[in-house]
Amino acid sequence: MTAQDRAVSVEEQIDQWRSYLRQRQAIHSVDVAELEDHLREQIAGLTDVGLAADEAFLVAVKRMGDLDALSREFAREHSERLWKQLVAPPSDTGEPRAAARTDAIVAFGLAVVAVVVIKVPELFGLQFDEDAAFYARNLSLFVLPLLTGYFVWKRRLDTRIGLWLALAFVAAAVLANVYPFASGGSTEALSALHLPVALWLVVGIAYAGGRWGQPGGRMDFIRFSGELFIYVVLIALGDAVLTAFIVVIFQAIGIDLEAFIGSWLLPCGAVAAVVIGSWLVEAKQSVIENMAPVLTRLFTPLFALVLVTFLGALLWTGRGVDVERDLLIVFDLLLVVVVALLLYSISARDPRSRPGAFDAVQVVLVVSALLADAVALWAIAARVSEFGFSPNRVAALGLNVILLVNLAWSAVLYIRFLRRRGSFSGLERWQTDYLPVYAVWAAIVVIAFPPLFGFI
Amino acid sequence: MEINKDLIAASSTPIVLAILAEEDSYGYAILSRVRELSGGRMEWTDGMLYPVLHRLERLAHVEARWEVAQSGRRRKYYRITSRGRVQLAEERRQWQAVDATLRGIWQALALRCATAAGSLSG
Numbered sequence: 001m002t003a004q005d006r007a008v009s010v011e012e013q014i015d016q017w018r019s020y021l022r023q024r025q026a027i028h029s030v031d032v033a034e035l036e037d038h039l040r041e042q043i044a045g046l047t048d049v050g051l052a053a054d055e056a057f058l059v060a061v062k063r064m065g066d067l068d069a070l071s072r073e074f075a076r077e078h079s080e081r082l083w084k085q086l087v088a089p090p091s092d093t094g095e096p097r098a099a100a101r102t103d104a105i106v107a108f109g110l111a112v113v114a115v116v117v118i119k120v121p122e123l124f125g126l127q128f129d130e131d132a133a134f135y136a137r138n139l140s141l142f143v144l145p146l147l148t149g150y151f152v153w154k155r156r157l158d159t160r161i162g163l164w165l166a167l168a169f170v171a172a173a174v175l176a177n178v179y180p181f182a183s184g185g186s187t188e189a190l191s192a193l194h195l196p197v198a199l200w201l202v203v204g205i206a207y208a209g210g211r212w213g214q215p216g217g218r219m220d221f222i223r224f225s226g227e228l229f230i231y232v233v234l235i236a237l238g239d240a241v242l243t244a245f246i247v248v249i250f251q252a253i254g255i256d257l258e259a260f261i262g263s264w265l266l267p268c269g270a271v272a273a274v275v276i277g278s279w280l281v282e283a284k285q286s287v288i289e290n291m292a293p294v295l296t297r298l299f300t301p302l303f304a305l306v307l308v309t310f311l312g313a314l315l316w317t318g319r320g321v322d323v324e325r326d327l328l329i330v331f332d333l334l335l336v337v338v339v340a341l342l343l344y345s346i347s348a349r350d351p352r353s354r355p356g357a358f359d360a361v362q363v364v365l366v367v368s369a370l371l372a373d374a375v376a377l378w379a380i381a382a383r384v385s386e387f388g389f390s391p392n393r394v395a396a397l398g399l400n401v402i403l404l405v406n407l408a409w410s411a412v413l414y415i416r417f418l419r420r421r422g423s424f425s426g427l428e429r430w431q432t433d434y435l436p437v438y439a440v441w442a443a444i445v446v447i448a449f450p451p452l453f454g455f456i
Numbered sequence: 457m458e459i460n461k462d463l464i465a466a467s468s469t470p471i472v473l474a475i476l477a478e479e480d481s482y483g484y485a486i487l488s489r490v491r492e493l494s495g496g497r498m499e500w501t502d503g504m505l506y507p508v509l510h511r512l513e514r515l516a517h518v519e520a521r522w523e524v525a526q527s528g529r530r531r532k533y534y535r536i537t538s539r540g541r542v543q544l545a546e547e548r549r550q551w552q553a554v555d556a557t558l559r560g561i562w563q564a565l566a567l568r569c570a571t572a573a574g575s576l577s578g
Contacts, residue, residue, distance in 0.1 A: 030532075031506065031510075033530060033532075034483065034506060034531075034532045035503065035506065037482075037483070037484070037525075037529050037530070037531050037532070038483045038484045038502060038506075040527075040529065041484040042484060042502070044527075045484075045488075063501070063502045064501070064502045064503045065501035065502060065503040065504060066501075067503075069501075069504075070501075070503040070504065070507075073503075073504055073507040074506075074507055074510075076507070077507040077510050077511050077514070078510065
């Protein structure tokens, strides 16, 4: 080995050592730079007294001390670093910081635009609290286009794709407003409920930024959706506290702000929360651990336990299911929760790891949910002639079938995986491929249901 | 001779502050100076110096700045602050008190041994 070869291999070894050090949470990259300077100085000092470069490297690393102990020592001095901070990002990143600032400015700008946009209809005499139907039909159109715009900008999407996405929003706006809905009818309510779901796919296409065709891109969008949901809920809780204080302290000086809260704070806060929440999820995705998978870990065993107990009780007592009007909706919601639990544990699982106890719990959950739903469907089918086919019931039934198909095939794939006959990525792929189905169904409800049922 | 960990930890603050009181310095040079002053008897684990320096920086006993060294690499230099000098004086008083106490007891012990040896031989 020539001296030059040795120098090259030492560079490689230093690279390895550095990347190993970088994985330590408590040691920031400035500290790594400081320690690396030390290491190089030490190596230089040792080669000066006659050691070969690679020998010098080994001695220098040894003198630096055990990295675990060092990392512990750093953690003790910088305990705050173990709590990944979002608000105060590490100061050692020069270039990305400017980008992060632009990102924040754009996001806050869009939040302001959303706040303005939701108040624009007021100029035309539409009050938020009085024209509730108009706002319900159009709510998603006030915020989702802005969100889509944000991601089109952020992912530097092709203008052609951007135009298609814009077209989707225009079509949605037209549909939501030209149909002659009967006032307070159920097709109007269904349209208001399903439009956001259909349009969420448009947001997803922008979010994935050209990776929508890949399962990975769609899976990222699923992760984003879960985190956004949690953030919006948290922001809403904070908002509720703030609102309560506003009401109480202003009441103390004899000013009644209820009208202001109803027509300003509530709608503006809600649309801003979605935009800001999206930005937060984007900014923190590599900084803070995802929360949705943590919640699924907690609740998957609990839901599985409840469902198994329910089925056991059903068998034990021999009681039939008491069919009520809302039963189908309750079971729809149950299936939504089970699909969400499945989805978010899939999203956080390493596809390469082997089947474990949690996977078995997951299968128990899915199978017991399928059985419970089958029992409920059976009971409803027996009396469907009695109830008739109202738009609500057809929509609920359709959703039930969609979720049932998803879960049934998921169960098959999962059991195959547990028996080592299939790969986990097959299940992942099935779930990500299934996403458009929800949106298409929602679009059908929005587009076809009102004319089919005579806008009642 | 191995000096125990607690003693090294306790003495690291005054030693680092004192070395920085001589002149501004950086990690590797501080360690070299410690080795030189102790005649190789104080063996610090190199990496452990840095958490100590960062603690002193947090307490505002030292200030840090990045400079480009002759080698072309960026290097973090430390400088003692006025608060650091006050701290150093305080540490110095404490260590002198410890030193004086120990010296007293070593002397007393030596005297006692000498008299014991004297009475044995006498």
